[in-house]
Amino acid sequence: MVSIKDLISIQNAKDISSFISYLEARNKRHDTRNVALYKAFIKNEEHLIFAEIGTNAYNALKKRLTDQLIEFSGSRFLSNELSSENQVIKLIVLSRKLFAINHVKTGYVLLKRAEKKALGLDHFSLLNEIYHTMIEHSHKVENIDQDSLFQKLERNNQLFVSEEKLSVLYASMQKQFNSENFGILPSSLHELYDQGLKSFGIQSDVALNFRSLNQLCILTDLYGSQTKNYHELDLFFEDMIAPIQGGEKDTDKVLGYHIELLYGMSNIYFRKKNAEKSMFYLEQMHVQLQRLNGKYEKLWRSRYTNLLALNLNFSRSWIQAIQLLEETLLNTNPGNSEHALLSISLCMINFQQGNLKEVKRIINPMTKTDGWYLKQMGNEWLFNFKAIEVLLHFDLGNDQLAESKILSFQRKYANHFKKDKNNPLWPFLILVKSVLYTPDEIQTEAFIQKVEASIPWRGEEEDFFNMCFYGWLKAKMTKQAIYEVTLDLLNFK
Numbered sequence: 001m002v003s004i005k006d007l008i009s010i011q012n013a014k015d016i017s018s019f020i021s022y023l024e025a026r027n028k029r030h031d032t033r034n035v036a037l038y039k040a041f042i043k044n045e046e047h048l049i050f051a052e053i054g055t056n057a058y059n060a061l062k063k064r065l066t067d068q069l070i071e072f073s074g075s076r077f078l079s080n081e082l083s084s085e086n087q088v089i090k091l092i093v094l095s096r097k098l099f100a101i102n103h104v105k106t107g108y109v110l111l112k113r114a115e116k117k118a119l120g121l122d123h124f125s126l127l128n129e130i131y132h133t134m135i136e137h138s139h140k141v142e143n144i145d146q147d148s149l150f151q152k153l154e155r156n157n158q159l160f161v162s163e164e165k166l167s168v169l170y171a172s173m174q175k176q177f178n179s180e181n182f183g184i185l186p187s188s189l190h191e192l193y194d195q196g197l198k199s200f201g202i203q204s205d206v207a208l209n210f211r212s213l214n215q216l217c218i219l220t221d222l223y224g225s226q227t228k229n230y231h232e233l234d235l236f237f238e239d240m241i242a243p244i245q246g247g248e249k250d251t252d253k254v255l256g257y258h259i260e261l262l263y264g265m266s267n268i269y270f271r272k273k274n275a276e277k278s279m280f281y282l283e284q285m286h287v288q289l290q291r292l293n294g295k296y297e298k299l300w301r302s303r304y305t306n307l308l309a310l311n312l313n314f315s316r317s318w319i320q321a322i323q324l325l326e327e328t329l330l331n332t333n334p335g336n337s338e339h340a341l342l343s344i345s346l347c348m349i350n351f352q353q354g355n356l357k358e359v360k361r362i363i364n365p366m367t368k369t370d371g372w373y374l375k376q377m378g379n380e381w382l383f384n385f386k387a388i389e390v391l392l393h394f395d396l397g398n399d400q401l402a403e404s405k406i407l408s409f410q411r412k413y414a415n416h417f418k419k420d421k422n423n424p425l426w427p428f429l430i431l432v433k434s435v436l437y438t439p440d441e442i443q444t445e446a447f448i449q450k451v452e453a454s455i456p457w458r459g460e461e462e463d464f465f466n467m468c469f470y471g472w473l474k475a476k477m478t479k480q481a482i483y484e485v486t487l488d489l490l491n492f493k
Contacts, residue, residue, distance in 0.1 A: 003336075004041050004046075004062065004065060004066055004069060005041060005333050005335070005336055006336065007066070007069045007070070007073055008038075008041060008042060008069075008333070009333055009336060009338065010073065010298070010299065011073070011298075012294075012297075012298050015073075016042070018072075019038070019069070019072050019073075020035055020038065020039075022068075022072050023035050023038065023068060026068075033049065033053070033061055034061060034064055034065045034068065036049060037049050037061055037062065037065050038065055038069075041065075044333065044334060049061075084117065084120075084121055085121065085123065085126065087117060088114050088117050088118050088121070088123065088126050088130075089126070091110045091111070091113055091114035091117070092111070092114050092126070092129055092130060092133060094107075094110055095107040095108070095110040095111045095114070095133065096133060098110065099133075099137045099140070102140075104137065104140045104141060105141075107137070108134070108137070108141050111130055111133060111134055114126075114130050115127065115130050115131075115134075118130060120254065121254060122254060124156055124159050124160035124163060125160060127156045127160075128153070128156060128157065128160060131149060131152055131153040131156060132153070134149055135149050135150070135153065163212060166212045166215065167212075167215070170215040170216075170218075218260075218264060255288060255291060255292060255295075255296065256296060258288055259285055259288050259289060259296050259300060262281050262282075262284050262285040262288060263281075263282075263285055263300065263303060263304065263307070265281040266278045266279075266280075266281035266282045266285060266307055267307060269281065270307060270310060270311060270464075271463070271464060273314075273464065273490055273491060273492050274492075275311050275314065275315050275492045278307070278311050279308075279311055282304065282307060282308055282311070285300075285304060286304070289304065301328065301338075302328065302332060302338035302339075302341055302342055303338075303341065305324060305325065305328045305342065306325070306341050306342055306345050308324065309321040309322075309324045309325045309342075309345055309346075309349070310345055312324070313349045313352075314464075314487065314490055314492045315492060316487070318349055318352070318353060318483070321349055322346065322349055322350065325342050325345060325346040325349070326346065328342055329342050329343065329346070334365065335368070337376040337377060340366065340368075340373070340376070340377055340381070341377070341381075343362050343363075343366060344381065344384060344385055344388065346362055347359050347362050347363060347388050348384075348388065348465075348468060350362070351388060351391065351392065351472075351482070352468070352471075352482050352483040352486060353483060354481075354482070356392060356395055356396055359388070359392050360392060360396070363388070363389060363392065366385070370382060370412065373385065379416065380465075383413070383425055384465045386405065386409050387425060387428075387429065387469055389405055390402050390405050390406055390409075390429065390432060391432070391469070391472055393405065394432060394436065399436045399437065402432075402436060403433060403436055406429050406432065406433045407433075409429065410429070421456075422456050423456075423466075424455045424456050424466050424470070425466060425469070427454040427455050427456070428455060428466075428469055428470070428473065430454070431447075431450065431451060431454065431455070431473065432473075434450075435447070442473075442476045442477055443476075443477055443479070447477070448477060451473070451477075455470070464490060467486065467489050467490055468486050470489065471485045471486030471489050471490075472486075474489070
């Protein structure tokens with residue numbers, strides 16, 4: 001089922017106003033309630049419309065509104081996506097018409113303009129059309145360097161083929177990450193990447209555009225997520241960003257790839273516990289988000305804010321981090337993935353400060369099914385959420401509820417952790433369960449030895465969420481503040 005709230009989430013204030021005008025222009029009957037329902041969804045008050053008109057009428061009205069939203073949004077985004085490409089196509093077609101009636105000079109000028117635009121888009125297929133047309137009519141143009149044209153065409157063909165092969169490689173590696181056998185991945189991403197290049201016949205020195213670099217960045221983050229090995233990640237593509245960053249190449253669709261790449265770089269460095277570099281890429285991301293009248297700002301607002309808040313928190317600016325998350329949540333639709341992303345970070349930060357009532361207030365409305373969270377947020381988010389729930393009830397003294405949640409977690413996800421044996425969350429929860437009814441045990445030498453023997457702990461190399469959980473446990477063992485212990489463990493730079 002298509003979610004109206006998801007469709008609304010990609011709209012900005014101008015889109016909302018335009019869509020209301022779009023509906024009003026098409027409404028032929030005064031009793032049409034689609035505008036009212038749309039406004040109700042924006043305010044999370046659609047239940048009022050439901051109560052007023054009943055199930056059948058509501059479902060029919062909701063379906064009409066969904067179809068209208070799809071039609072409107074699809075047309076608008078298609079127009080935006082294709083606008084730059086269409087400009088290039090128009091220039092190519094017009095130049096060919098001019099060549100056909102022997103207006104060679106003007107036709108060639110238009111092709112040069114088309115080439116400049118296509119280069120800015122990294123649109124290799126359009127560039128092929130441009131260079132073929134240039135070569136076809138090159139004998140008509142005075143003082144033209146044909147050899148240079150031939151070289152441009154050859155180089156562009158190489159880039160076109162490489163981009164297609166890299167896309168196939170990206171899809172193949174994504175499948176490997178998501179397979180049941182992700183545990184047998186090579187020890188380094190560089191090795192995995194080199195294997196992929198060789199298997200698909202791609203030259204290792206191939207020049208990458210933003211799209212391809214962004215794909216590599218996503219793979220790097222996924223590799224770290226699956227292996228829990230962010231510490232040793234080799235950001236071998238970092239130096240490749242500089243030659244393609246900035247200027248007129250950052251237009252429209254290319255800007256979208258650029259923003260995603262900067263976010264990925266920032267996230268990887270955050271996972272590597274390097275706040276300085278993470279914030280550096282976030283600042284660059286913020287600059288790019290302001291371009292094209294903030295076209296991508298709403299799309300990226302939650303992820304940008306979340307990563308900024310986490311960096312602030314682990315840099316001892318936790319008050320600012322909480323304020324930032326709370327302000328953003330006020331403008332985020334409850335129940336969607338963005339709200340869930342921000343909420344779990346806010347939970348964790350409040351938990352580290354001992355604000356248990358706040359954590360409970362945030363968690364209580366988060367009642368989606370595990371299936372929904374797995375699909376929308378991924379297993380890492382879900383497992384972290386489950387762990388926070390357990391620790392909250394532990395600290396609130398709800399021992400039976402904490403134990404029940406641990407047992408439920410073990411029943412549901414035992415098979416997953418059998419395959420992911422290096423994940424410390426499973427033995428961690430077993431330890432939590434063991435001290436539920438014997439809390440004094442947690443400060444004994446025997447328990448300390450049990451922790452060391454049962455948790456596959458990698459020290460500073462460990463994933464930051466796991467380190468936060470371990471920080472909670474160590475704080476209990478040493479009678480120290482959770483936040484201070486966690487910061488000491490993380491050793492943010």
